[in-house]
Amino acid sequence: MNIGTVYLVGAGPGDPDLITVKALRRIREADVVLHDRLVSLELLRETRADAIVINVGKERGTEDLQQDLIHELLIAYARDGKNVCRLKGGDPFVFGRGAEEARALAAQGIEFEVVPGITSAIAAPGAAGIAVTHRDHNHGFMVIAGIRSHAFESAEWSAARLLVKSGGTVVVLMGLGRLPQIVEYLSSGDGSRSTPAAVISNGTLDSQQTRIAPLHDIANQVDGVSSPATLIVGNVVATSLDRIATSDCVSVES
Numbered sequence: 001m002n003i004g005t006v007y008l009v010g011a012g013p014g015d016p017d018l019i020t021v022k023a024l025r026r027i028r029e030a031d032v033v034l035h036d037r038l039v040s041l042e043l044l045r046e047t048r049a050d051a052i053v054i055n056v057g058k059e060r061g062t063e064d065l066q067q068d069l070i071h072e073l074l075i076a077y078a079r080d081g082k083n084v085c086r087l088k089g090g091d092p093f094v095f096g097r098g099a100e101e102a103r104a105l106a107a108q109g110i111e112f113e114v115v116p117g118i119t120s121a122i123a124a125p126g127a128a129g130i131a132v133t134h135r136d137h138n139h140g141f142m143v144i145a146g147i148r149s150h151a152f153e154s155a156e157w158s159a160a161r162l163l164v165k166s167g168g169t170v171v172v173l174m175g176l177g178r179l180p181q182i183v184e185y186l187s188s189g190d191g192s193r194s195t196p197a198a199v200i201s202n203g204t205l206d207s208q209q210t211r212i213a214p215l216h217d218i219a220n221q222v223d224g225v226s227s228p229a230t231l232i233v234g235n236v237v238a239t240s241l242d243r244i245a246t247s248d249c250v251s252v253e254s
Contacts (some may be wrong), residue, residue, distance in 0.1 A: 004031065004078040006105055008098045010117015011035075011093040013124060014228075016205035023115045030085035032077045034070065038228065041172025042186040047152045052077075064220040067097060071104040073130040078110045095145050095173060121145075121171045124230040128210045130237055137235045138168045146175020146231065152185045161185060164192045164215075169234030176201075176229040186233060187215045196237035201229040212237060 007026045010102055012018040015022070029032065036120040037057025054073070060064045065236060070086075078082045092114055093100030105112045121143040122207050125132050132141040144150075144160050160170045163188050175182050179199070187193045193216040201209045215233055222229075 001074070001079075003082045003110060004080070004082045004084060006078050006084045006086060006101075006110060006112040006185065007115055008086050008092040008101060008112060009115040010096075010119075011039045011087050012045055012118045013090050013120040013127075013204045014038070014040065014202065015091055015127075016040040018118050018123065018204060019043060020115065020117065023117060025218035026085050026115055027087065028172050029095065032084045033087055034038065034073060034084065035087040036089050039087050043087070052082075067100065071101060072103060074105060075108050075110060078105070079108075088117070090121075091117045094119040094121065094143070104132065120203050120228065120230055121173055124200045124208075125171065125198070125232050127204045127208060128198065128200050130198060130200075130232055131239070132169050132171060132232070132234075132236060134236045134239055137239065141169035141171060141234070142173045143173065146172040146182055148178055152181075157185065161188070161192070164195055164233050165189065166236055169232065169236050174228070174233040175231050176225065176227050179222060179231065182231065183215060183219045195233055196235060197233045198237045199225060199229055199231050201225045201227065203228075203230055206215070 009023045009026050024046060027043060030051055032052045033047050034054050034056045037055065044053060056070050064133055074084055076087060086101060088098060090096060090098045098114065133139065142160055142163050144156055164170050168195055172182060195215045197213060197215040197218040199211045199218060199222050209225055211218065211225060213221045
């Protein structure tokens with residue numbers, strides 16, 4: 001029996017036009033498409049008429065159990081000889097559990113290919129006119145998950161706070177739910193409370209919203225903002241205030 005191939009495909013940051021040519025080809029050719037909750041419906045319309053399309057988006061509280069089921073589905077369909085497109089928002093290897101899926105497939109001897117996608121960590125700021133690097137201000141940036149399971153006591157959060165204090169850029173994904181706590185941590189100590197910050201929701205979509213304020217006040221400026229949202233902290237935010245490409249933008253002076 002022929003065993004199919006699994007394609008771990010990045011769907012990009014939200015705007016379906018930002019998907020790569022290769023990713024679109026994998027969607028169109030797949031026998032089975034297992035997609036995340038936030039994947040654009042326009043992309044799902046690109047699937048074959050006879051393709052099996054399954055929403056495997058996770059619900060909060062049982063993520064690990066759901067991930068195990070995704071592994072089982074990928075393996076089962078591939079063993080049935082089908083080519084499977086595992087369609088994930090952003091990039092499969094940026095907070096997408098793509099590495100876990102790749103490991104599960106490799107353990108079963110199933111061939112897979114990774115098709116990178118544009119991550120919202122750079123696309124959302126870019127769509128709002130914010131460059132994550134600027135040669136006059138910083139030469140690096142850090143991306144960190146803001147999820148509740150990631151404790152502030154970790155070395156990664158300590159590094160994030162140090163980077164903010166030193167003038168670098170920190171991008172926080174999936175952090176809207178505990179934005180006040182993230183802001184309090186990053187702004188603690190000297191020299192970072194007035195650092196420019198932005199929250200961008202629904203980045204790259206027509207519904208994109210941008211809120212800008214000093215770091216210590218940004219959590220007070222997000223009424224009406226919904227997930228998915230990206231927090232950007234750094235002096236690069238201030239350099240882009242006059243180029244924010246949205247009509248729904250709040251700018252607050254320190």
